[in-house]
Amino acid sequence: MLALAVSCAAGGTGDGGGRLPAAPTGVTATAGSATSVHVMWNAVAEEEAVDGYEVYRGTTKVEEVPGSQHMVDVTRLRPSTVYAFTVRARDTEGRLGPPSREVRARTPAAAVADRSAPTAPSAPRGRAVGSRAAQVSWSASTDDRGVVSYDIHQGGAKIHSVPGGQTATVVTGLRPGTRYVFTVRARDAAGNVSPASPAVPLTTPGRDDGRATAPTGFRAAGRRSGGAYFLDLSWVPPRADGPVTEYELHLDGRPATSLVYGGNAPRDRATYSFYVGREAGVTHRVRLRARLPDGTWGGFSAERTVTTGAAGAETPGGGAPR
Template identity: 55%
Template sequence: MQRPTVYAVLACGALLLATTACSGAKAQPPLDRTAPATPGGVTAQAGSATSVHVMWSPSSDDTGVAGYEVYEKGAKVKSVAAPDTMVDVDRLAPAKAYSFTVRARDRAGNLSAPSAAVAARTPAAAPDDREPPTAPTALRGRATGTGSVALSWGRATDAGGGVTAYDVYQENSRIHSVPGTETGTRVGGLRPGTVYTFTVRARDAAENSSKDSNSLDLKTAAGPGQGPSTAPTGLTATARTSGSGERTVLLRWTQPRTGGEVKEYELYLNGKFATTVVWGAAPPAGPATYSFTVTDPPGTRYSVKLRAKLPDGKWGDFSAARSVVAPR
């Protein structure tokens, strides 16, 4: 008569263990099965006889876009991590027509529908062309809002077959490309109330790039609630070599008006923090100067910018960037 009771206790114990195990398990988040929005604004421009520059507008997703995939006639040729929205497709054949689409990818691996297809044709090869185009001239522009600028420049020339593209650079990083037939463009995706430094280079079918155009500083319009700029102004960077052979870069700038003393600056080289500049005594009343030694090979290019530590302890706006080449 006791055997059923024993079985009942064992059954309850098994149920108790199962319940405990379940209660200790972590709840799994719901599966993300929603694909990102289809990228728009796709453009494709041949940059040389063997490459095409593909650009598009940022996509959106409920959990965030992780990257983009570029296809040529249905075959994936490039993957790009967000937030980048452009890429060069290389190793193409000269004088050939291509068709590109772009798909957005979220963190769960969901892919958007393909964008509208855009066509591009590479120019004929110029295998013996080693002469770069002339530099674009008279770069000028204006801010067109809180997040964009309009640029224009004088046409470059190329003896080996013509200019195929113009590349827009911001602090030595290419951010935009347009066909060689165009001498102006709009650059978007910028931050409000920020100083940007632009240059333009011409490129030919053999991938030869010109020297930089003149540099141009433009400040986007301030956003709602933004106060006056706290950026150092008038920054110059001069490469020097002393009689003993020491190679240095001398910086000079006008300090921002902050309502108090600025005793500390952060120096950035090529977009990365390099060092902190601290005055040992009272800050200078006029223009500030600072020099640093360079040990990289002669001809190395640096992009330099500064920002001040404000009297309230926060870091202010960045100055415009300046390019300088390590001296010989």
């Protein structure tokens, strides 16, 4: 392993003969509470074939995330302690690239018996910065012990975090022509979280036809079991800046169900099966879309048409994803 790390730093290649992933850039570490630090980094370029990232505290690996994710909360830390973090990219063959530059964060002192949350951030404002970023600012919250960090949310998803002394940030990784609604919450050293700020709606300029965010390789087939008919679905999740944990399935043009994954959402091919009735010869149209890490819905997959009880019933339908 040591020899591999040296080879990475020198820009060589590993046993597979391919180029190793580059060191992640733009790494930051921000204390989120007395016992947690929020670590973020820029995604390594797609052509590097990154399968995952490993986050190290000193020389100890403390977190491992999929290649689509580039932020993580490192928890179970000690109050009033300085920690040093680095991030390494891992390719599809399991080889590690060189470590990023080291960043440091100091956790604040523990707040004894603090059950009082900060006030909500006020007067939030936002504006698009080009088609893929937005600047969000707010007025500071107050807290009896002090605000340690601010969390920025899009919909129900936490997408960014900044130190408590900061009241503005730029959120990146957005999509052109998309409406976003941001809120901000303050957090103190004890981990108490404020109510959300008023919502900040904005729309990025440009156009997005949804193709880049749609599930691909979508397949649907009918199956009979126990006198009932089911649709067996499979698809490849869209590439996104974080894990995709929720999907909305549309049947015959209307929302039918939501799929929410827990701990480990599928990254390669996902599958799902659901009941559609007991009658043969019924034709159904089915498609699905993903809720992206930025809190918005991505584009729809291709639509498939399946007839219950028919052999080889899957047929393309609906043309290109919409």
